Amino acid sequence: MTVAMHYPHEAEVIERCQESPTIFSLVLRLMDPMVASEYRFTPGQFNMLYLFGVGEIPISIVSDPARPGELIHTIRDVGRVSHGFSQLGVGDRIGLRGPYGRGWPLEQMEGRDVMIVTGGLGCAPVVSVINYILQRRERYGRLVILQGVKHSSDLIWRERYAEWERQNNTQVLLAADVGGEPWPGVIGPITMLFEYARFNPQATVTMMCGPERMIHAAADVLIERGSRSEDIWISMERNMQCAVGQCGHCQFGASFVCRNGPVYRYPDASELLAKRGF
Amino acid sequence: MPDDVTSGFLPGQDFAQLLAALTGQGYRCVGPTVRDGALVYDTLQGVRDLPAGVHIQQSPGSYRVEFSQGKRLFGWANGPQALKPLLFAPREVLWQAQRTAGGELHFSQEIPEPLPTAVIGVRACDLAALELQDRHFLETDVPDAGYGARRRQLFLVAVNCTRPAETCFCASTGDGPAVSRGYDLVLDELDEGFIIRSGSTSGDGILDLLTLQPVSPQQLGAATDATVRAAAMQGRQLPGRNLRDLLFGNLDHPHWEVVAARCLSCGNCTSVCPTCFCYRELDQPALGGESSRHYREWDSCFTQGHSYIHGFTVRPDTRLRYRQWLTHKLGGWHDQYGRSGCVGCGRCIAWCPVGIDITEEVGAIAASPA
Ligand code: SF4
Ligand code: SF4
Numbered sequence: 209m210t211v212a213m214h215y216p217h218e219a220e221v222i223e224r225c226q227e228s229p230t231i232f233s234l235v236l237r238l239m240d241p242m243v244a245s246e247y248r249f250t251p252g253q254f255n256m257l258y259l260f261g262v263g264e265i266p267i268s269i270v271s272d273p274a275r276p277g278e279l280i281h282t283i284r285d286v287g288r289v290s291h292g293f294s295q296l297g298v299g300d301r302i303g304l305r306g307p308y309g310r311g312w313p314l315e316q317m318e319g320r321d322v323m324i325v326t327g328g329l330g331c332a333p334v335v336s337v338i339n340y341i342l343q344r345r346e347r348y349g350r351l352v353i354l355q356g357v358k359h360s361s362d363l364i365w366r367e368r369y370a371e372w373e374r375q376n377n378t379q380v381l382l383a384a385d386v387g388g389e390p391w392p393g394v395i396g397p398i399t400m401l402f403e404y405a406r407f408n409p410q411a412t413v414t415m416m417c418g419p420e421r422m423i424h425a426a427a428d429v430l431i432e433r434g435s436r437s438e439d440i441w442i443s444m445e446r447n448m449q450c451a452v453g454q455c456g457h458c459q460f461g462a463s464f465v466c467r468n469g470p471v472y473r474y475p476d477a478s479e480l481l482a483k484r485g486f
Numbered sequence: 487m488p489d490d491v492t493s494g495f496l497p498g499q500d501f502a503q504l505l506a507a508l509t510g511q512g513y514r515c516v517g518p519t520v521r522d523g524a525l526v527y528d529t530l531q532g533v534r535d536l537p538a539g540v541h542i543q544q545s546p547g548s549y550r551v552e553f554s555q556g557k558r559l560f561g562w563a564n565g566p567q568a569l570k571p572l573l574f575a576p577r578e579v580l581w582q583a584q585r586t587a588g589g590e591l592h593f594s595q596e597i598p599e600p601l602p603t604a605v606i607g608v609r610a611c612d613l614a615a616l617e618l619q620d621r622h623f624l625e626t627d628v629p630d631a632g633y634g635a636r637r638r639q640l641f642l643v644a645v646n647c648t649r650p651a652e653t654c655f656c657a658s659t660g661d662g663p664a665v666s667r668g669y670d671l672v673l674d675e676l677d678e679g680f681i682i683r684s685g686s687t688s689g690d691g692i693l694d695l696l697t698l699q700p701v702s703p704q705q706l707g708a709a710t711d712a713t714v715r716a717a718a719m720q721g722r723q724l725p726g727r728n729l730r731d732l733l734f735g736n737l738d739h740p741h742w743e744v745v746a747a748r749c750l751s752c753g754n755c756t757s758v759c760p761t762c763f764c765y766r767e768l769d770q771p772a773l774g775g776e777s778s779r780h781y782r783e784w785d786s787c788f789t790q791g792h793s794y795i796h797g798f799t800v801r802p803d804t805r806l807r808y809r810q811w812l813t814h815k816l817g818g819w820h821d822q823y824g825r826s827g828c829v830g831c832g833r834c835i836a837w838c839p840v841g842i843d844i845t846e847e848v849g850a851i852a853a854s855p856a
Binding site for chain 2: 213214215216217218239258260261262263264284286287290299300301302303445446447449450452453454455456457459461462463479483484485486
């Protein structure tokens with residue numbers, strides 16, 4: 209629990225970056241020094257960001273927890289609130305409350321190999337963990353990043369992937385359902401990438417985020433290859449309004465994604481994952 | 487009377503004493519009264535507002551108030567609502583934002599300051615539901631401020647049910663018809679008056695202000711018989727106390743489709759249900775643009791928007807919504823709150839416009855499980 213759980217606190221946009229035609233990042237700073245000094249988060253957690261007069265949306269925090277003074281949020285312009293955020297510039301004020309939910313199991317991962325599997329566009333929850341590991345490279349073993357997209361032109365942050373690739377003991381593999389211009393990856397479903405990934409399933413902790421069908425399919429392959437299901441972690445997405453497990457919108461079986469998630473150990477979510485209606 | 491007395495007999499004609507004692511202690515008295523063809527909980531001006539002689543006929547899709555010559559004040563089972571709207575307000579401001587001319591934002595939380603309120607005539611099912619709502623809104627590391635403020639000001643005068651409706655099935659869920667805990671005072675209504683017992687120190691305080699007679703063994707016996715009879719009168723039941731495995735094991739049961747063909751997805755069931763807690767949040771900016779209030783209002787898992795995530799609806803159709811309601815209420819609640827979310831009040835049966843009956847729908851699945 210931290211400072212700002214019940215209602216928002218003022219935050220200022222200190223930097224804005226357009227990542228793709230529809231994706232942008234806002235770097236935020238909490239204005240109240242007291243609130244700012246107590247604010248702590250773990251990668252995988254999220255904040256509720258409030259646009260004055262319009263409403264709130266849950267956004268994952270992608271920046272490094274060691275720098276809580278610059279909170280980076282990568283947002284896709286898909287709705288009324290996110291569109292409003294896309295119009296903001298440096299110096300504009302918004303509301304921020306959080307952080308909420310359970311983040312990635314960073315301590316349990318220490319000393320082990322890590323695999324990241326992500327589908328879709330700019331999957332923020334895993335970007336935070338990749339950044340975290342790269343800043344503390346010596347604490348982790350091998351790092352394998354598998355990224356799938358629908359169309360090859362959907363991939364944002366190409367330079368970032370190229371840079372990750374150059375890191376020592378790190379492998380980056382890309383898959384696109386539909387290929388286009390020069391594409392450094394395979395054409396096909398993300399599960400094809402397991403053929404090319406060099407990893408030891410028993411020694412690896414996997415973190416996934418993206419469409420639930422993809423997560424389900426990828427987890428099946430991993431388990432078949434010898435991963436323990438408890439070593440697989442996933443981040444989920446649902447309608448979230450209160451973020452404290454009360455409004456009921458993020459109900460997923462017997463859990464609230466905002467509180468019990470958004471990061472789940474795979475066996476705790478697999479029963480209903482990708483089951484239509486949950 | 488001696489101050490260690492925690493029960494006594496209050497003659498019927500002295501019932502006003504109880505209201506006077508509560509009012510004298512600063513409570514606003516809220517209780518059942520008939521309005522627009524239903525029993526609603528509202529502020530009571532006096533005993534005359536209570537529904538003397540009123541009976542209520544309830545059946546799937548139907549609720550009818552009947553008047554008799556009888557004098558009993560509590561000869562009915564329940565109204566469409568009882569405690570829930572008094573604590574979990576149907577609509578309220580959570581916080582508000584002010585914007586200065588320079589674009590700075592200031593936020594403030596709105597915490598209500600409710601008057602002490604005594605609710606008269608609370609049923610066992612409603613106390614059980616209250617316990618669950620308390621668990622949901624208060625027993626967490628982020629307790630709800632508005633709910634908590636109202637809850638702390640509440641004084642509960644319960645009454646043991648003697649005349650359940652046809653839709654009631656609290657005996658099968660273990661929540662009634664007799665009240666077992668969670669009250670300040672509890673009444674047994676007999677022809678000649680009330681046995682009144684205290685269940686808390688604030689209850690003791692009110693009891694001390696009343697002129698009570700000793701309770702006779704005959705009166706005690708009559709009270710017990712009445713609740714035993716009330717339990718026996720209930721014809722409906724759920725097929726078990728924990729239906730979690732049955733329901734989650736039958737997610738593809740054909741009966742979900744059968745219910746979906748009748749259900750209108752109107753959400754009446756969730757709004758009358760005393761344990762349903764979903765709410766949506768929304769902003770309402772002031773006309774001048776310098777401030778905006780952030781509200782919450784009751785929501786329902788039967789609405790389209792409930793499961794919407796940018797461009798995708800998790801439960802687009804009625805079959806998935808009805809299944810969500812039931813698997814959560816009778817299944818998921820066991821893991822989240824340690825028991826089923828149904829207290830057997832039967833409201834969702836009576837207030838469903840097409841008469842969908844939770845006990846029958848679950849019964850159909852239990853009768854032919856996968
Ligand atoms: S599900 Fe129906 S019977 Fe059960 S508590 Fe809710 S309204 Fe009452
Ligand atoms: S079960 Fe009845 S009350 Fe509930 S949504 Fe369907 S039609 Fe409405």
